[in-house]
Amino acid sequence: MSDAIKHECGLALIRLRKDFSYYLQQHGTVMYGLNKLYLLMEKQHNRGQDGAGIAAVKLNTTNGSPFLHRVRSNAQQPIADLFFKLGVEINELEKYQPDIKKHPELMKGHVPLVGELLLGHLRYGTQGKNDVEFCHPFIKRDFTPGKNLALAGNFNLVNKDELFDLININPGPFQKQSDLAAMMEVIHHFLALEEDKNPAKACIANALRKAAVLFDGGFTVGGLTGNGASFVLRDAHGIRPAYYYIDDEVVVAASERAAIRTSFNVGENEVHELMPGKALIIDADGNYVMEQVLEPKERKACSFERIYFSRGSDEKIYRERIALGYHLSKGVLDAVNYDLKNTIFSYIPNTAEVAYFGLCKGMEDYLNQTKVERILSWGNDVTEEKLQSIINRKIRQEKIAIKDVKLRTFITEDSSRDEMVQHVYDITYGTVRKNEDTLVVIDDSIVRGTTLKESIVRMLARLQPKKIIVVSSAPQIRYPDCYGIDMSKLGDFIAFRAAIELLKESGNECIIEDVHQKILELERCNKLTEENMVRHIYKPFTTQEISDKIARLITPKDITVPVQVIYQTIEDLHESCPTNTGDWYFTGNYPTPGGNRVVNKAFLNYIAKKNVRGY
Template sequence: MSDAIKHECGLAFIRLRKPFSYYQQQYQSVLYGLNKLYLLMEKQHNRGQDGAGVAAVKLNTEPGYPFMYRLRSCAQQPIADLFSQIGKEIDEIEKYQPDIKSHPGLMKGHIPVLGEVMLGHLRYGTQGKNDVQFCHPFIKKNTIPSRNLALAGNFNLVNTEELFSLININPGDFQKQSDLAAMMEVLYHFLIKADEANPGNPSIVHMLKKAMPMFDGGFHFAGITGNGDSFVVRDAHGIRPSYYYINDEIIVAASERAAIRTAFNLEENEVQELMPGTALISMADGSYSIETIVPPQERKACSFERIYFSRGSDEKIYRERIALGYNLSSTVLKAIDYDLKNTIFSFIPNTAETAFYGLIKGAEDYLNEIKIERILSWGNNFNDEKLTEMINRKVRIEKIAIKDVKLRTFITEDASRNEMVQHVYDITYGTVRRNEDTLVVIDDSIVRGTTLKESIIRMLNRLKPKRIIVVSSAPQIRYPDCYGIDMSKMGDFIAFKAAVALLKESGQTHILDEILAKCKELQKVNQLHTENLVRLVYKPFTLEEISNKIAALITPEDINIPVDVIYQTIETLHEACPNNKGDWYFTGNYPTPGGNRVCNKAFINYMEGKDVRGY
């Protein structure tokens, strides 16, 4: 993705179902579970690089001994930092007790994070500051074990303030900035009530059934109570991903199927998807159940997971990204007038590479059809040279763009900053015939268009192509997200800027004022959630008109080479990703009422010149 956006988080959960001595005998390591937690987190590091945390609960501890432990980090490499700290603790103990690893009981007693139930989290900061206090897991402590709770998740809630009021809590400054803090307070409120009803053994199902209907958002979260009960939960629309694996040794859950498969060397069908509205409940005695917590709603699994966020090592995601590129090939071929001889295809590294393969496959299929058609038309009128020339025709591929380093813009002056931004990407010189070749580059999505304008288009211009076509494997991003992606300001979207520019050019800016007035009316009666009024901004224009205006907006004023932009359509997106049809950032079809409220609020903020989040 050329425009960096913060998004998602990663979750890793492990419940050991055997004593530590079993893993020592079976796998020659008391640290089996801890090693697997590290693998699960490392194989999801793409989901969060602002911070990380782990929590563990030890079962059947003696009274007076610690049973819950948490460690968090916001270091530059937080996963490595966490497990380095854990490794140092083990090394220190081994200095005094060299054979401790052969004594599972002693290891459990001396290594704080060595518990039977473990929870790991990777954070991308969509809310709050990048500070260790905002890193998950959060914990609530109590002298009664069953009233201790560790909680972490991948989610955004859009009704945080409302949640605090529902349980009569006046949040502090920290709590106001954290939706996990709000979720924790609600869950803990009902955990206490469940423990009061059944002291020492609160019903996790009862707690979740009371709390989950109150959460407006997309979520995948997990928690552990101090007595060893635990849960992994997914929202009713299945917006955020959730997978699990269970055998007689272990219960595992994570945000990505591929992470579980890699960590445990499993086949695809061995890892199950946690269905929308359900929870995986693991009890202190090692038993488990899958429970329906809230009725499942229309499936709206996030399509951005397939386009960009999830690791492409998952075989289904890989095939879907290939399909995204392939589905664009006919539109691209038409745009270049089928002139493959004078067209070079490339991609914006690194996440667009798989869609690029699909785009090339589509172009190659077309070229092969032409080859067959031409050869058949010759009849017997050909020679070896003519046939060889036809067979050897290929789609021209070059690695044009290179994401060299992550440049840190330490210079504050605008002119100098823009100069630095230009060099985020580098180019491969000598790949394009000047003023002769059309250059087609595919990106997985275009959010703000800033990097395209300030870096990529300028960079490609140095090669002096005849024409530049930027292809997006995602549709136009038109609306804010509030379910885990940090896209909440209307003014950030290049598609919105294009629509506003078209309204101004066509003398229709009154539409913006009319939408604002309607939003204000709804806001007065607390009805902003009832309708997405921002759709009216785009209504006067076709998809092509907005794409053309986007192309104009991302072209620097001093560049004369024609630039075009081609987007995926909603229809071909759903064709490529049939099981992830959550598309609210493209269509404005929000799965929960809070989405409409966030969208309308973001528009109000834009019109009033407020550079703040929509929720």
Template structure:
């Protein structure tokens, strides 16, 4: 993606179901779980580089023995930092007595991160808070083992204010108003309620306090806790948690907005945000992995018993389509196919944009995440050219000669590696003019690949959000090749609306499609629509979120997608460009055709899957008009 955006986080949960001695005997190490967690987290580093965290719980520890460990980091390489810190302790032990590294009793009593239950998290900060205190997992501590709670998630809730008020009315005093703290305290509250209810129940049955502690650990109703805690959550989430005594859960939102996959065998149970991560870490086939059902929780009891249970009634599926376009790693079997289709379905628009001059066209991609859609685009162009060849051969009739046939058969689509990103170049100069010049050189080009003033140059990107990098850098450097026309193709549709479910796209001013629509309204003498939409948003700002309508759609309604694309091209073309610039976007219809199981498209269509989404988009528009920065939720 030329416009890098930060996005949803990643989780990894691992439960070792056998005694730790089993893994020493079979795999030769007491650190089987740690090694697998490193793989699960490192293979998801694409999901978060602002910070990372790892928590571990040891089962069946005696009073006075430490049973919860946690390490978090906001180092530039946080995963490596966490595991280097953890491993340094084992290296010290190895120097003293290497045999202790296979002594499970010693390790569990004396060294952290040697338990059976792990929870890892990769974080992108969507609110600008990147300190260590913002890193998951979060910990809610208590002297009662069954009241300890560790939480980490890939989520964003739209109704934090409402939830904060609920907690306040319960008599709590949360330390801050954030969705993470709110979720932690909401689950924690009903965990306390569940504990108190069971304590009273077993007390009346004559059990002593020590016996009651074991009974609570055995019979804690995780399903009931999650049901009561999450009934009023509005947002997208994959929420994971550990309880001090050894139970664990992963809960997914009712619309399936945020992803979660799991696998179980006799040795382990594992959950991650992406399917191929589990496949790689445990050498599995894709059909071995299950997707967590929306609205359901995967509950892992201390006994090792696993169940997938309904917590909230599933709604219409709205799994995030950006996962398929950009966010998830492309080595997932289905995502790879879908990204290729996204490129392939653009062929009619591409052919039209170059006036069917396929012989005078060079195709490439903007590094690096658009590479798979580029393959699909080239496959589509090959199919298109083959049809043209067949028609041309048929048209030869009696004029067919070896020379004429050879001329037809040797026609090929031309593709080149055009843009090269110089990852080492840093724009350290602070003066604005000089810095802009440096930004323009972050990418470099392959010279001699385009016939000057003859060829169309077509480059595919996976999405265009702000367009800043295109205007400041990419279009300028492509123009040095002096093509007749530069066509920038987006495998995603126009991004028109803010996200409020975990992606860092929160302000209307960040979207070049929105800027284009606003300019078109002014150009066409329809600026009054802007004022009307603002008034409608203001009028309903205090309505319950369930009654709020997305009026921002009216900003786009007077124009076709092609009109907005043309205006975007005008806005993004640098003033000194020699080449004509055309911008082509994916259609909503073809997006759904390519990614049929991930139909969540609210950032393209404004069709939010939860009521809170409409509240957020209207607030974002009001913030834009009022000149207020920051998120709208």
């Protein structure tokens, strides 16, 4: 993705179902659980690089011994930092007890993170500051073991202020900035009530039922309790992803299927999706149940998971990204007038590569069909020279763009940064015939268009192609997200800016003020959740008109090479990714009432020139 957006988070939960001596005998190490947690986190590092954290709960500790531990890091490589420090800690112990790794109880007693319950988290900050205090897991401590709670998740809530009010908590400055803090207080409130009812075996399912119905947002959340229970809960629409694997040794949950498959070397059918509204609950004895905590609603799993966020090593995601590219081939063929001899195909590195393969497959299918038709038209007039000529026709593919990520690391001065951003990408010279070849490049999506304008289009224009066509495997991003992706400001979206410009150019600027007044009226009546009024900004224009305006906006004024933008259609998106139908950032169809409130508040912020989130 050319415009980097912070997004998502990664979750990893492991419940060891055997004692540590078993793992020492069967796998040669007491560290089996932590080793697997490291793999799960590392295989999901794409989901969060602002920070990481681990919580561990030890079972059957002696009275007075610590049983809940947590470590967090916001270092430049937080996963490596956490496990490096763990290694240093163990190395220090080995100085005094060289064979400590062969003694499970000593390891459990002396190494804080050696616990039967493990919860790992990778953070991309969408709320709060990027300091270590905002890294998950959060913990809530209590003298009663069952009221101790560690919580981490992949989510945003749009009603955190209301949640504090519901349980009569006046949040402090830190809590006000964190939706996890609000979720923690609510879950802990109901968990404590259940613990008071039955200290021997509090009903986690009941606590989650009472808490989760209050949350407005998309979420996958994992928790550990001090008495040895654990859980993973998914929202009713299945917006945020969750998968699990269970065998005699472990219960595992994570945000991505491929991470579990790789870490535990298991087949696709052995890893299951946690369905919307369900909770996987593991008790203190390691037994598990599936509970329908929330009534499942229309499935709205995030389509950006398939377009970009999740790693493409998952075979289904890989095929879907191929399909996204393939569906764009017809529009691209029309745009190049079916002239493949004078067209070069490439991609914006590196995450658009799989969609690029799909686009090229579509081109190859078209080319093969034309070969067959041409050969059949010859009848008996076939020569070896003619066959050689047509069979050797290929799609022209080149690696045009090269990303030099290191350029960003040392730039701090604004004036220098503006100059250097043009050189984040480099080009392969000599690949394009000047003023003859059309250059087609595909990207995952176009969010802000800033990098396209300041770096990519300017860079491609240096090759002096006849035309540049930028292809997006995602539809136009028109509306904010409030369920875990850092896309919350309308003014950031190039599609929105294009629509605003078109309204002004067409003499319909009054629509902007009309929408503004309607939203203000909804706000006065406390009805911001009832309707997405920002849709009216786009209504006067076709998708093509907005795409054409975007093309003009991403073309630097001093560039004379024509630029065209082609977007994925909503219909082809859903055909390519049939199980992930969440599309509110494209269509404005929010799955929860809070979404409408967020988009309307985002418009008010835009009009007031407030550079703040809509939630």
